[in-house]
Amino acid sequence: MISLEAVDELRRITPAADAIEIGGAVTYTDALPYLDRHFPSFGALVRRIGSRQIRNLGTIAGNLATASPIGDTIPCLIALDATVTLASRSGQRMLPVESFVTGYRESGLAAGEVIAAIRIPLLAAGQDFAAYKVCKRFDQDISTVVAAFRLERPGGKVAELRAAFGGLAARALRARSVEGAVKGRPWAPAWLADIDALLARDFTPIADHRGGAAYRLRAAAGLLRRFQLETSLAEPMRVEAL
Ligand SMILES: Cc1cc2nc3c(=O)[nH]c(=O)nc-3n(C[C@H](O)[C@H](O)[C@H](O)COP(=O)(O)OP(=O)(O)OC[C@H]3O[C@@H](n4cnc5c(N)ncnc54)[C@H](O)[C@@H]3O)c2cc1C
Known part of the structure; x- marks a missing residue:
């Protein structure tokens, strides 16, 4: 073991x-100041990975290399x-x-390969x-x-x-049908009316003790609707801030 x-x-x-x-041995804790600055909600999600002890030792590269369908990053x-x-x-x-x-x-x-680094493009103006993350407990729970x-x-x-989802398939995947359906359309709730059916076309989730297949699809659709709402408010905000 190395x-x-x-x-x-x-x-x-x-x-x-x-x-x-971000280098291949950078811990979550060391990455956090950069994530908070550029992608605050990524930082907030990382703060819900395991406990402080796990975040002090665990790495984003390790999360990626594990390739779990519910790896948070x-x-x-x-x-x-x-x-x-x-x-x-x-x-x-x-x-x-x-x-x-x-x-x-x-x-x-x-x-013989290692993840040497993960390169994350910064958000362009207007992005x-x-x-x-949906799980049974807010903190220290698997998604x-x-x-x-x-x-x-x-x-x-x-x-x-x-639109990328974990927990809906054997690996994290983009919801291609949803992405295609909204392209070129106004970013408005009306264009999300069909996303439940579109997500069911893209994914056939497993059911386990964390959630059934129908629950997972509904949760996924709810998150996309929530993103639409949060990005359409006059003052951008997270629902949990209300
Ligand atoms: C108590 C607990 C709670 C957890 N909670 C969560 C959670 O909420 N959300 C979540 O997503 N995960 C969670 N995890 C999983 C774990 O935190 C992550 O997968 C973590 O990121 C692993 O990182 P690591 O550096 O410790 O990797 P390791 O466990 O050391 O390695 C994991 C795998 O990745 C490989 N690997 C590691 N680094 C590299 C690299 N640079 N290049 C190539 N291969 C590499 C290793 O060889 C191994 O196969 C939890 C784990 C524990 C023990």
Whole structure:
């Protein structure tokens, strides 16, 4: 067993003009100030991962490499169009997080490779991002459904929605039918009327003690409606702030 904990090169966070690069051994706790600054709701979600002790030791790269369908950071990284840099003795390669996770606890990590860094593009002007976690307890609980959305809507019409969900399939995935249905439409509740059916087309969730399939789909649809509401208020806010 090899621990990456003391590899200085992997513990770096490198801010750039258009992205932040989080090293493969950066803990949640060390990443938090950067997440809070650029993606506050990602930071808030990370604060609900495990306990302080887990966040002091656990890493975003470890969460990603585990490729759990309910790994909390994976939908965020997919919605934000993050890429991973994989390094081995034979060199480096980059992959979008979306294609890095290939199945239930399966990833594109080859033998001898480590995640050297995760590059997260910063939000461009006019882009909104939010992440949500649904679980039985607010703190220290594994997600039933986790969702992350990045929206771009110049002039009020949707140019791009990236809607990524965990807990609805064997791996975190984007809801392609939903994304396609809202594209080019005004960002208004009317265009979300059909999302329950569209989500059921995109996902066939498992049922377990955390939630049945119908519950998971309803929760996912509710989160997207909530994102629409929160991003449409005159003063952007989170519902829990009310
Ligand atoms: C009590 C408890 C509560 C938890 N709560 C949550 C939760 O609420 N939400 C959640 O999503 N997860 C949760 N987890 C899971 C865990 O916190 C995450 O998966 C964590 O991010 C793992 O990170 P790590 O660095 O400890 O990885 P490790 O556990 O050390 O490794 C996990 C896997 O990733 C591989 N790996 C790690 N780093 C790299 C790298 N840089 N390159 C390649 N492979 C790598 C390892 O080889 C291993 O296969 C919890 C775990 C515990 C024990």
